[in-house]
Amino acid sequence: MLKNRRFLLASRPTGKVVLENFKFVTEDLAAPKVGEVLVRNQYLSVDPTNRIWMTDADQYMPPIALGEVIRAGGIGVVLESNAPGFAKGDLVNGLLGWQDYALQPAQALQKLPTGLDVPVTAFLSVLGMTGCTAYFGLLDVVNPRAGETLVVSGAAGAVGSIVGQIGLIAGLRVIGIAGGPAKCRWLTEDLGFHGAIDYKSEDVEASLRRLCPSGIDVYFDNVGGPISDAVFSRMNNHGRVSLCGLISGYNSQEPLAAPRNYAQILMKRLNVRGFIILDYMGPRWGQAVQSMYGWVKAGKIKYAVDVEHGLENAPAVLNKLFDGSNTGKLLLQIS
Numbered sequence: 001m002l003k004n005r006r007f008l009l010a011s012r013p014t015g016k017v018v019l020e021n022f023k024f025v026t027e028d029l030a031a032p033k034v035g036e037v038l039v040r041n042q043y044l045s046v047d048p049t050n051r052i053w054m055t056d057a058d059q060y061m062p063p064i065a066l067g068e069v070i071r072a073g074g075i076g077v078v079l080e081s082n083a084p085g086f087a088k089g090d091l092v093n094g095l096l097g098w099q100d101y102a103l104q105p106a107q108a109l110q111k112l113p114t115g116l117d118v119p120v121t122a123f124l125s126v127l128g129m130t131g132c133t134a135y136f137g138l139l140d141v142v143n144p145r146a147g148e149t150l151v152v153s154g155a156a157g158a159v160g161s162i163v164g165q166i167g168l169i170a171g172l173r174v175i176g177i178a179g180g181p182a183k184c185r186w187l188t189e190d191l192g193f194h195g196a197i198d199y200k201s202e203d204v205e206a207s208l209r210r211l212c213p214s215g216i217d218v219y220f221d222n223v224g225g226p227i228s229d230a231v232f233s234r235m236n237n238h239g240r241v242s243l244c245g246l247i248s249g250y251n252s253q254e255p256l257a258a259p260r261n262y263a264q265i266l267m268k269r270l271n272v273r274g275f276i277i278l279d280y281m282g283p284r285w286g287q288a289v290q291s292m293y294g295w296v297k298a299g300k301i302k303y304a305v306d307v308e309h310g311l312e313n314a315p316a317v318l319n320k321l322f323d324g325s326n327t328g329k330l331l332l333q334i335s
């Protein structure tokens with residue numbers, strides 16, 4: 001019988017996750033029942049939302065219950081199938097969880113697209129949820145027009161770096177905000193952003209005045225907090241904000257405060273729209289993946305993946321998202 005190592009939620013974190021928040025157990029694994037598929041997990045997607053799911057705050061999915069396996073997206077290979085449509089050796093993705101194996105109902109899994117000439121990790125980054133978040137969150141949510149100025153926060157991250165490059169393809173002036181000179185150099189020298197602001201060492205408001213002389217038309221927000229306060233103060237009338245994430249608040253027990261200058265939404269008639277990528281899982285998803293694939297192959301979109309190793313390291317790896325030590329899409333390879 002196979003043994004399955006799994007991280008269960010033992011207590012709800014109150015800041016960065018610590019080992020005491022988890023129980024690391026080894027359990028016997030049953031064979032798949034009718035309609036089920038047994039998957040050997042290969043890569044886990046390490047996402048800011050893993051941390052959201054560990055809280056019991058109001059959110060877009062049910063929180064992970066105490067005693068449940070930590071929910072996480074991932075890619076794996078089918079070991080045994082007791083369901084039509086899946087066969088041993090198929091590569092699949094789904095919410096596989098922080099565990100070596102996932103026993104899943106077939107309808108909770110998707111087969112990876114075939115015939116695309118990319119490494120498998122692309123399906124957890126540029127051609128997966130991350131890339132589609134950037135694609136729909138920019139093109140659909142705020143409908144940018146050529147010549148406009150786009151500012152993106154969390155710009156060197158998995159979503160932000162793709163947002164900026166789609167902005168360049170759409171003919172926008174693109175300014176990124178990221179932590180540290182190396183990330184800022186990557187944005188301007190490798191990805192072609194028009195400018196980058198290191199929020200850890202610069203006065204963000206002053207740099208925005210310098211780099212956005214005609215103001216900001218579109219803001220793609222990944223972080224919230226003081227960075228967004230600074231951006232709001234530079235928005236143009238009728239500007240649009242795509243509210244993708246608020247990572248600056250995910251480790252806090254307190255609800256994240258609204259922008260300090262909330263009144264700017266009124267004075268400048270801003271349109272601020274939150275979105276959750278799950279709402280786009282449908283017929284348009286495949287078109288987005290095809291567009292992104294074309295841009296990757298044409299060299300118009302570059303992407304970085306940061307691969308860590310070992311299931312036992314999952315809690316420490318998750319914390320990399322919060323100190324900014326990840327470069328691009330953070331993944332955990334576990335087999």
Ligand SMILES: NC(=O)c1ccc[n+]([C@@H]2O[C@H](COP(=O)([O-])OP(=O)(O)OC[C@H]3O[C@@H](n4cnc5c(N)ncnc54)[C@H](OP(=O)(O)O)[C@@H]3O)[C@@H](O)[C@H]2O)c1
Nearest residue numbers: 048157158159178179222244245246247248275276277324
């Ligand atoms: N709405 C949706 O459906 C959806 C889907 C996917 C992701 N998201 C959101 O998108 C955002 C980015 O996710 P991702 O997966 O692409 O992660 P990521 O950007 O690759 O990694 C997180 C980055 O956030 C930055 N960060 C951490 N703490 C910060 C703080 N206090 N202030 C400013 N920046 C901070 C760090 O970059 P620096 O080094 O630059 O600080 C870090 O590298 C998150 O907010 C996530 O929740 C939303």
